[in-house]
Amino acid sequence: MTLIPPRTLKGFRDLMPDQALRRERMVDVVSAVFRAHGYRPIETPALEYAEILKGKGGEESDKQLYEFDDAGKRRVALRFDLTVPLARFVAEHEGKLAFPFRRYHVGPVWRGERPQKGRYREFLQCDADLVGATGDAADTEMLVVMAAAYRALDVGAVTIRFNDRRILAGLLERLDASGLAVPVLRALDKLDKRGTEAVAREMREAGLPAESTERLLGLAEMGTDDADTLARLEGAVTGSRVGEEGLAALGRVRDLAIASGVDPGLLRVDPRIARGLDYYTGIVFEAHFADTPGFGSVGGGGRYDDLAGLYTKSRLPGVGGSIGIDRLLAAVEEREGGTARQSVSDAMVVHPGPERLEAAFAFAAGLRARGLSAEVFPEPKKHGAQMRYADRLGIRFVFTPDADGAFHAKDLIAGETFDVSTPEEAAGEITTRRDAPVDRA
């Protein structure tokens, strides 16, 4: 028989156990932070009517859509984000939901992008949104949630750079260029990736005079600190009502976030943050590693005026944020070389042959009853082969049942042996030894 080559599609990937475990732990941490702030999960289908998804993310995302006819001749597509499904969900279930509505959603999305290093056609989206509320409290809450999530993830310091779209609108108003907001802000959003030169060219091509382009890019520089940045922006927006409003709100949100315990050193007013998406109308933010900002954004979000206007006449403003779990996973793997073993078993019990197997199983069950994870090697292989398996998986403690009902234990990290007679005793030894400093053998 001809074998079918086992392979994944271009741009798709498997997660190996170490990676999957790490990502699962990240998702658990972020979900717990969301819940601690009153957010509840929802689930929506991976497949939607194509008409629900098309024309929502712009031309580029339509082109990237996985779209097809199902067996019932319905035109369907795989979701490309979790925001459009949220909009459809809120419009469909409006009468059943309590507003303000806080929801989080973690799930895969699909985009047929050209595959590049670190970018996949399927990736995990991890979003929180507060729908049906406007104002400082709602905007600040989203910064507080994001900051708490990055802190809990323990991936290194993450700075949240934030801005308000109204400040950018004010700057453009003062430059008599309000009509150019969409192309100019899309260009500004690329500053980090493309550099000043390319962005300036794009702005001029959009119709912004060279002088205004220079002035805008000058203002968009961050100051020496937030006070400096805010002072410079104040000079630039004075006279534009929308600009003044945005700047005042930004200051209040900053103070409120700090009062809530967000580390002021990890919050940064950054007038360059525009976010490419057209639907943002107020606060916008992006998360970057404090030490390696060149790694790129590891999350972001902002305020929108009208989430679900395509599906309902109700006007539903809100604010949302997205944690870039797959980007963070890539960063951690890059840092640690991707080789760290993520063992789940605290202990392995050696398969002692059929006559002592019941004792081995009962011992493992006893460890689990004490909150430890334990596996019994599932076949009566040679002792050495079983030990090599434990070592390869990074399982630290191995217990071998002997004929007298005792268990010989080996601590594979400390390279020490000891004996125990009950799971209780074993659990105690494991706890003590794990807490002790080790000279690695």
Next chain:
Amino acid sequence: MTLIPPRTLKGFRDLMPDQALRRERMVDVVSAVFRAHGYRPIETPALEYAEILKGKGGEESDKQLYEFDDAGKRRVALRFDLTVPLARFVAEHEGKLAFPFRRYHVGPVWRGERPQKGRYREFLQCDADLVGATGDAADTEMLVVMAAAYRALDVGAVTIRFNDRRILAGLLERLDASGLAVPVLRALDKLDKRGTEAVAREMREAGLPAESTERLLGLAEMGTDDADTLARLEGAVTGSRVGEEGLAALGRVRDLAIASGVDPGLLRVDPRIARGLDYYTGIVFEAHFADTPGFGSVGGGGRYDDLAGLYTKSRLPGVGGSIGIDRLLAAVEEREGGTARQSVSDAMVVHPGPERLEAAFAFAAGLRARGLSAEVFPEPKKHGAQMRYADRLGIRFVFTPDADGAFHAKDLIAGETFDVSTPEEAAGEITTRRDAPVDRA
């Protein structure tokens, strides 16, 4: 502008926050049980090459496949289970994996079935497999894992009915009907759903003589208890080597599972369990509610000889089990009327207007720092509207900042009020009051 009707595809559904939260908790519980037994997660893409997935689950599952050409003209399909992707995964990464390989995988799968009550075209699969090991220890481990998962889920007592395909092979051998194993076992598997009459007809149509059909169906009845069932089976398989082997293994596995602490009352030898899938070769099992077995299977699995033979020359035997999370969710909702509110916030802090907002935010942060979940109402609405929101979401404790820096608290379940001045004091009150019995106001 014409609105797009917000709706999901036929056979698909959203999970509302209460449902999604409950399902997420179930997944967390089951995943923790899997990890406690040494299983580690993997992830595979939702989309695979169609040739990887086709012809693996039989004609029916090919017809149900969501299959299409992607933008690069590749024939692709959405996975219909997690076992075929596991086979492809193991074949592709064989050299990198440590065997025996224990993995779990929780994720959505898609089948274009005719939608029926409680059956959806997208559902969550929740599988554990131990690949690369044969024998009693491996088989028993899977029963132990499944039993631990149902117990931890706390959804009511779940009985695991188990059997060994070799016993069925032995019965057929003794009836001179070994050549009919595939259609006869497929028929037997439908006993619960279709009844004896229909199954007997299907067996006769497959070519099994009427007398043998009657004899087989008689033997497949469960005895008064496991000892009785085993004794009857012993008489029936004696003389068939494969049957005797299967029966002996079944007895050893039963004893070993009980030695590991599985409640003997929740294990039941059931000769009718065949599992429809052709690839099972040894132990097979199914989980049912002890009180409402008519609800149908809420999980199952078994042993296979050759997981990945279509993709690799390596022979990889294993044993796997699947927890029917969506079926369990449906059962719990049916039982509780689906209306139980699953609040995530322990406390809500009332929005006191702009001048005291910082105090409100700092207070909520203080509660979170003490392990509680807390939200601040995000807009300065009337006090009554804020209280109604808290009540609707099932948030028990509401704190209102006053002008003096104190917080007026209301326990919405006990209908009592009290005052606190710090988050620490509030956290203490919440803990004490939650532990106390309540006369519901």
